[in-house]
Amino acid sequence: MTWTTPPPERHGEHCPAKNRSDEPGSVAELVNFGIQNMIVYGCQFALQVGRILREEKLLSGDESYCAYRGKVRFRVIPGVF
Template identity: 45%
Template sequence: MLPATRYSPRLLDIGERIVLAALFSYMVWTFVQDWLEGGSIVTAILLVSEGAVLVFVLVRRFTDDVSFRPGDWALAFVGSSAPLLVHPAGTGANAMLTAFCAILMLAGLMVQLAAKLTLRRSFGAVAANRGVKVGGPYRLVRHPMYAGYLMTHIGFLLINPSAWNALAYSVCSLAQIGRILAEEKLLNADSKYREFVARVRYRLIPGVF
């Protein structure tokens, strides 16, 4: 367990923001190079998607009711950083596949933004209780933001298939599932969240998980 001093949550939170900002800067540099060489529209969509994550991390409110488990922080770091390490593969997909993937990614982006706007400054990466939100897409699944991430990741991977990208997104998906379970373990201490769980059955994909 990390030492639960009154300063620890804030220091850990600030450290997380700095790391994600640095990784996103690296991603922007990589993707801009691809865009200048004639990259696909999915490159721009992914940058907007991951940029939205960073913006909400930077403006979220601080909370002391956050997990101090090293495993939860590791899951948050891996889940947030792994998607920032993918690279455009430049395989020259046909127009139909590009259009399909762009639509899938835009739909995923809309789901993400709807979830983020519902959370507003309650958004976070590490398991924490920043207030229970039950409106918008949270009426459908308990973790719609992660569902949106999954859609954008699948769309990008179909256009940019590579062993590295597949590995990065596989690691990310496993970490996201771990984050979901960690978040629910912490939030289940809140009676409002238990009521929410009773109303919304599925975590990520309706009828599946």
């Protein structure tokens, strides 16, 4: 008997991109500690903080947001930001 279609693959092999551990943001980056990973996450964190500060500056011109800001002390991370 000859196969007319390829044999069935094992679970997970049909989508190799989901099995890759070298993609940014993968679980392997969190588990495998390294200076490169710390640099990447540090840069991402710094960019996120900069974005939040710029957004706050832009929204502070809106009266309704100023009223909201007066009611809510921490808007992103409770106790921090």
